[in-house]
Amino acid sequence: SLRAVEKELLPGFHQFEWQPPLRNVSTSCSVGIINGLSGWTSSVDDFPADTITRRFRYDVAIVSALKDLEEDILEGLRYNGLEDSTCTSGFSILIKESCDGMGDVSEKHGGGPLVPEKAVRFSFTIMSVSVKAEGEKVKVIFTEPKPNSELSCKPLSLMFVDESDHETLTAIMSPIIAERDAMKDSRLIVTIGGLPRSFRIHFRGTGYDEKMVREMEGLEAAGSTYICTLCDSSRVEASANMVLHSITRSHDENLERYEIWRTNPFSESVDELRDRVKGVSAKAFMETHPTLDALHCEIGIATEFYKIFQDEIGEVYRQGNATREERRGWRAALDKQLRKSMKIKPVMRMNGNYARRLMSLEAVELVCELVPTEERREALRELM
Incomplete structure (x- = not known):
């Protein structure tokens, strides 16, 4: 059998331990149709066709992601003037968790009945690693430069389940949540730069859309x-x-x-x-930290201004309630102007790119060309 040193060189093989050991965490990760066999297979490849989810064990996935950052962490220690050999404990890892439905992933042109196959993906990103050396302040030694890139976002679990199917979703996610809760109360010991170091892990569930947060x-x-x-x-x-x-x-x-x-x-x-x-009518099964990110702020603001622009073009403040036909005309005029001069195509649902371009000074000037009176133009420019 391989010696420990040789094992360390195997790709994807990392030795680590938990102190105290993780409570009630199963070592098996393949989850079959939930039938008590829990994905029992004789080899890696012949997992049954009715498997509805494949996942990594959470701690194994975190260690793997951490080993990918090994050089960055050592670099961060050196950069902060921390003695490599003295920093073996006091590390903490901040992890952003994300989960979203992937929509319909069925094969579009295979034969057979049209059943929508919905999938849900759960993933995490290591946002930062910090260390508190004895008698020192907490120093951040690694920060993910592109926290929203799909490259820094490690998949943990892929489930063939509709995100609206509360029962199946909770059943599949419960082992992930059990592992997560166990890891909160334990320290991870893993070799970084040839020395075992101990890490505490902090989870922040901020990568959920409103639908998933409510769920x-x-x-x-x-x-x-x-x-x-x-x-x-x-x-x-x-x-x-x-x-x-x-x-x-x-x-x-x-x-x-x-x-x-x-x-x-x-x-x-x-x-x-x-x-x-106040509208809580089901058992909360996973802790989330709902936030409003910049993107959705921009989308919200732009949606509002898109309406304001139309109202200004039609001088709503003079007459009040306009007919649907009139409103349609103002919208068409606005869309045409934006398309002609800024090459912005109208969108069915407001998205980030459209929002950013709509909220630019260039766009305001174009809208002002359509606004009849000078004082309203001034007011609009000022508001923007």
């Missing part, structure tokens, strides 16, 4: 009167108060609220109960 945190689906995944605001409250909001929802609170929803301790009616739990 994982047990909130009502999109279109719910509770419109926000960050606070308890309802549609009515939000339209009355546009300014003062703070982030109040949390994973633990969602779990507590689900218990209230389940047990109804105050024997309230459905409506009262729903108001008490």
Whole structure:
């Protein structure tokens, strides 16, 4: 058999250990149709055709990603003037987790019935590695330069399941979540630069869209009167108060609220109960950190301004309610102007590229050409 030194040289083989050892984490990673055999196979290749998910063990995947960064980490230590041999503990890794449906991945022109095959992909990115040497401040020794690139985003699990199918999704993801929870309370010991070093791992689930956040945190689906995944605001409250909001929802609170929803301790009616739990009606099964990223901010702003531009072209402030035909005319004029001068094609759904180009000074000047009065043009330029 190979010696430890020789094993280290094998691609993808990295020795590591956990202190304390990870609790209740299975070593097997192939998950078959969930039937109790749990993907039992005699060799790697003959996994059964009815496998619905393939995944890496989370800790193995993290170690593999960490070993890829080995040189960057050592470089970071040297750059910060930290003595390589003294820094063996106090490292922490910040991991961004992402999960999204991939839509329909069925073969488009094979024979057979048209069943939509939906897939969901769960992946993670090592965002940064920092170290706290004794008596020193925390120093960041590695930061992922392209955190949103698909190259830095390591796949962990691929599931043939519709992201709306809550039951199957939770069943498949539960081992990932168990591994994640076990890793939070343990230290990873892995050799970096020839010395064993100990790492603590911090997870941040920020790579989820709103649909997935609602799914994982047990909130009502999109279109719910509770419109926000960050606070308890309802549609009515939000339209009355546009300014003062703070982030109040949390994973633990969602779990507590689900218990209230389940047990109804105050024997309230459905409506009262729903108001008490603010729309939490399923058990939150994974902690997420919902955020609003710059891209969606831009899309939101541009969507609003696209409407404002149309209203200004049609001078809505003078007449108020316009017919649908008139509005269509203003929109057509705006689209035509943008297409003619900036080569921006109209889009069905606002996307990032369109949003950025629409919010440029060039676009505003073009819109101003269509706005009839000078004072409104000035106002529009100022607003932009």
